[in-house]
Every structure is written in C-alpha cells, then in structure tokens.
Amino acid sequence: MAGLLDDLRAETASFETLLRPLRDDDWERPTPAEGWAIRDQVSHLAWFDDAAVRAVTDPDGHRAALATLGSAGDWVDRLVREARVRTPAGLLAWFRTARARSIEVFATLDARDRVPWYGPDMSAASFVTARLMETWAHGQDVADALGVTRPPTARLRHVASIGFRARPYSFAVRGLPLPAEPVRAELTMPDGTTWTAGPGDAESVVRGPVLDFCLAVTQRVHLSDTALEMTGRPAREWMEIAQAFAGPPGRGRAPVSG
Numbered sequence: 001m002a003g004l005l006d007d008l009r010a011e012t013a014s015f016e017t018l019l020r021p022l023r024d025d026d027w028e029r030p031t032p033a034e035g036w037a038i039r040d041q042v043s044h045l046a047w048f049d050d051a052a053v054r055a056v057t058d059p060d061g062h063r064a065a066l067a068t069l070g071s072a073g074d075w076v077d078r079l080v081r082e083a084r085v086r087t088p089a090g091l092l093a094w095f096r097t098a099r100a101r102s103i104e105v106f107a108t109l110d111a112r113d114r115v116p117w118y119g120p121d122m123s124a125a126s127f128v129t130a131r132l133m134e135t136w137a138h139g140q141d142v143a144d145a146l147g148v149t150r151p152p153t154a155r156l157r158h159v160a161s162i163g164f165r166a167r168p169y170s171f172a173v174r175g176l177p178l179p180a181e182p183v184r185a186e187l188t189m190p191d192g193t194t195w196t197a198g199p200g201d202a203e204s205v206v207r208g209p210v211l212d213f214c215l216a217v218t219q220r221v222h223l224s225d226t227a228l229e230m231t232g233r234p235a236r237e238w239m240e241i242a243q244a245f246a247g248p249p250g251r252g253r254a255p256v257s258g
Contacts, residue, residue, distance in 0.1 A: 001111050004125060005103060007155045008132045012099050014153075015045075015139040018146065019092060027088040031141040032220070032253060036080065038145055041138045042091045043083035044076070049098035052131060056105045059116050066118070076247070102131065119169060119246030126162065133159045133244055137218040144220075152190045152211040160187055160210050163217030163244035164197040170243045181234040187213050204232030206239060217244040222255040 019042065027039040036044075055062040069075045086094065109115070109124035117127065136159055143150050164185050171178045184198030187210040195210055206213065212226035216239060223239055230236040243250055 001107070001109065001125060001128070004128050004132070004158070005107060007158060008103060008106075008128060008135070010153075011132050011135045011139070011155055012103075014150070015135050015142070016092075016096075018139060018142050018148065022088065024088050026146075027091070029145045031145040033141050034251070035077070036141070038142050039084065039086075039088065039091055040080045041141050042095050043080055043086065045135060045138055046091070046095040046098045047079050047083065048134065049095070049102040049131070052102045052127070053098075053105050055116050055127075056109065062116050106131075117246055119173075126165070129158045129162045130246070133162050133218065136214070137220055137245070140215070140218070140220045152209075154189065154191065156210045156214050157189065157195055159214040159218065159244065160185070160195060161197065163214065163242060166217070166244045167238055167242070169246075170238060170241050173243065173247075174241060174249050176241075179234045179237060181232070183232070183235050183238055185213065204230075204235040206230055206235050217242040219243065219245075219250045219252045222253050224255045 019038075022038070027042075028037050030037055031041055033041070051062070054065070083091070106124070106128050109127075111123060111125040113124040114121050115124055115127040117130070122130065132155065136155070139150070167183065168178050181204055182199045182202040183204045183206065184200065184202035185196060186205060186207045187195045188208065189195050189210050198205075206228060207230075208226065208228035212221070212228050215221040216223055216226055216228060219242075228239065230239055241249070
C-alpha cells in the first residue's frame with residue numbers, strides 16, 4: 001500500500017502540473033469527453049475523491065447513497081453541471097483538498113480490506129489503483145485538450161493491471177458471457193521491459209506498448225488507433241469492449257485513423 005500510495009501521489013502531481021499554468025479561460029476548453037471541459041474533468045475527480053473517503057469511512061452510508069443516484073450516465077453528468085458554478089481557483093482547491101484527504105484515509109487501510117464502490121466491492125489495493133487509473137485517464141483528457149504529450153511512466157503498470165483484471169467486468173457490464181478461453185497480455189513498458197499478465201500458455205494474447213493498452217482499456221482511444229496486436233478471437237473480442245472503470249458501458253472514442 002505504501003508504494004501504491006506513493007505512485008498515486010506522483011500521478012496526482014503530474015495531473016496538477018497540467019493545471020497550474022492554466023488561465024481562467026483555459027478551464028473552459030473542451031476535452032475529448034463529449035460535453036466536458038477541463039473544469040469538468042477536475043470536478044469529476046474531486047467529487048469522487050470525496051465519495052472515496054465516504055466509502056472507506058462510512059461504507060453503509062455510501063451504499064445507501066447509491067440507491068438514490070439513478071442511472072449512472074445521468075447523475076455523473078448532473079454532478080458535473082452542478083460544479084460549474086465554482087471558479088477555477090475553487091476547483092483546484094477542491095481537488096487538492098479532496099485528494100489529500102483521500103490519500104490520508106487510504107493510508108489507514110490494509111491492502112486486503114474490502115471497500116464498496118460503484119461496481120463490485122474492491123480490495124483496498126484495487127481501490128487505490130482505481131483512483132490512480134482515473135487520475136491518469138482524466139489527465140489524458142486534459143492533456144489532449146491542451147495538445148500536450150505526456151511521457152509514459154512506470155506507473156502505467158497499475159493502469160494495465162486494473163485494466164487486465166477488469167476483463168470479466170467488461171463483459172458482465174454489457175450482459176455478455178465471458179469467453180472460457182484465457183487471455184494473456186504482453187506489454188512493453190517505457191523502459192523496454194515486458195509486463196505480463198495471464199497464463200503463459202494462453203493462445204489468445206494482446207501485445208504492444210503499455211501506453212496503447214492503457215489508452216484502450218480506459219477508452220481514451222479507439223482500438224484501431226493503437227499499435228496493439230491481438231492473437232486469437234478471445235483477445236480481439238475483449239479489447240473491442242475493454243473497460244477498466246466502473247459504471248455502465250462507456251461510449252469510447254471514434255477512430256481518427258483512416
């Protein structure tokens with residue numbers, strides 16, 4: 001947990017690096033997420049950091065709140081709209097406070113503690129990994145809005161890990177049966193080493209840059225716009241619907257390549 005929290009702090013710092021130079025009007029720049037500006041990406045993270053604290057400190061209250069939210073697409077967008085009354089400075093302060101408090105609370109957990117969330121309950125380690133994944137993914141939206149290229153880091157192993165482990169969820173959230181055949185991932189890390197997951201003898205394999213895999217499983221890029229190679233039908237079927245985040249099926253991104 002200590003190492004994981006250190007990586008969450010580092011990913012948070014990377015996200016803030018994108019925000020600090022922004023002028024007030026920059027916060028209104030549209031991002032690739034339809035209808036969301038940079039300000040909406042920040043308020044979304046801040047709200048869910050507050051929710052994460054509640055999930056850890058008051059799990060029964062968190063579960064009770066779930067029953068009042070309605071369909072996920074509606075209430076998530078509603079929360080974003082409600083936060084648009086905040087100034088950019090207020091949004092940044094909210095995010096910093098909520099993130100600091102969440103990390104403080106996460107540090108009290110054992111890696112195996114169970115935490116409720118908006119999908120299945122998760123171990124504390126997976127829960128923190130999910131917050132890191134969300135920070136990286138929404139940071140990608142902000143970077144794309146600003147035309148900034150972020151260098152990939154070793155922290156992508158966390159995003160790849162939760163993306164790989166979410167394979168059953170990717171099918172379940174769409175009401176589809178999980179194929180019985182196992183799938184393996186063999187991904188090239190930024191330092192040239194190989195990150196792997198899944199059985200070594202699996203016939204279906206996803207290969208390629210870890211960055212492309214992470215962009216695909218967080219639905220920040222269309223699969224056709226990656227350098228990923230899929231061997232076997234189960235690997236292809238999974239990657240076409242891969243979803244690392246909780247909630248209803250994501251809309252994904254349109255292809256940009258010909």
